[in-house]
Amino acid sequence: xxxxxxxxxxxxxxxxxxxxxxxxxxxxxxxxxxxxxxxxxxxxxxxxxxxxxxxxxxxxxxxxxxxxxxxxxxxxxxxxxxxxxxxxxxxxxxxxxxxxxxxxxxxxxx
Amino acid sequence: xxxxxxxxxxxxxxxxxxxxxxxxxxxxxxxxxxxxxxxxxxxxxxxxxxxxxxxxxxxxxxxxxxxxxxxxxxxxxxxxxxxxxxxxxxxxxxxxxxxxxxxxxxxxxxxxxxx
Numbered sequence: 001x002x003x004x005x006x007x008x009x010x011x012x013x014x015x016x017x018x019x020x021x022x023x024x025x026x027x028x029x030x031x032x033x034x035x036x037x038x039x040x041x042x043x044x045x046x047x048x049x050x051x052x053x054x055x056x057x058x059x060x061x062x063x064x065x066x067x068x069x070x071x072x073x074x075x076x077x078x079x080x081x082x083x084x085x086x087x088x089x090x091x092x093x094x095x096x097x098x099x100x101x102x103x104x105x106x107x108x109x110x
Numbered sequence: 111x112x113x114x115x116x117x118x119x120x121x122x123x124x125x126x127x128x129x130x131x132x133x134x135x136x137x138x139x140x141x142x143x144x145x146x147x148x149x150x151x152x153x154x155x156x157x158x159x160x161x162x163x164x165x166x167x168x169x170x171x172x173x174x175x176x177x178x179x180x181x182x183x184x185x186x187x188x189x190x191x192x193x194x195x196x197x198x199x200x201x202x203x204x205x206x207x208x209x210x211x212x213x214x215x216x217x218x219x220x221x222x223x224x225x
Contacts, residue, residue: 042218097155098153098214
C-alpha cells in the first residue's frame with residue numbers, strides 16, 4: 001500500500017522554540033491534512049490544504065502543500081507546553097481515502 | 111460544537127469473545143469511516159460508508175469483522191471472535207463531502223484490549 005514518510009519521529013524542544021516537521025510520499029495526493037492527537041483521544045484536524053503550493057496558517061501553525069503534490073510540511077512557531085502531542089500528516093486521494101504518516105511525537109519543555 | 115460520538119471508550123475482552131463498537135457521526139455527514147490505530151502508528155482505514163452503502167472495505171478482515179450503517183446515520187463495528195492482535199484504538203470519523211472538500215472529523219475512539 002501507499003506509504004507516507006513523516007519526519008522526524010520525535011522532537012524534544014524548549015518552550016518558545018519553533019518546530020518544523022514534514023511528510024513525503026511517492027504518490028500524488030489531492031489534499032494534505034495535518035492532525036494532532038493527544039494520548040487516549042482521537043486525532044483533531046489542524047489544517048487542510050487543497051492546492052499545490054498552498055500555504056495556510058492557523059494561529060501559530062503554518063502548513064504548505066508541496067508543488068509536486070507529494071509532500072507537505074507543518075511549522076509551529078513559539079511553541080507552548082500544550083503543543084505536546086503526536087502530529088500526523090495525511091494524504092487524501094480523490095476517493096477521500098486518507099493515508100496517514102506514522103506521526104511525530106512533540107515534547108515541549110517548559 | 112458538533113462532535114463524533116463513540117462508545118464505549120474502553121473495552122477489555124478475552125480472545126474468542128465478540129465485541130461491538132458504536133459510532134454516531136456529526137449530523138448531516140453522509141460519509142462515515144472506521145479506522146484502526148495500532149500503538150505507535152497512524153490510523154488505517156477499515157471501512158468507508160457513503161450513507162448506508164459500503165464504499166470501501168478492502169482492508170476489513172471480513173472473516174471476523176463486520177460493519178453496518180443500516181439507516182445511514184449511526185454505525186456499528188463488530189469483531190467476532192476477537193484475537194490478541196486486535197488490541198488497538200478503533201476510531202470513527204465522518205465528513206461532509208463537497209467536491210474536493212472532505213475534512214474528516216474523528217471521534218475519541220474505543221481502546222480495545224484483548225486478553
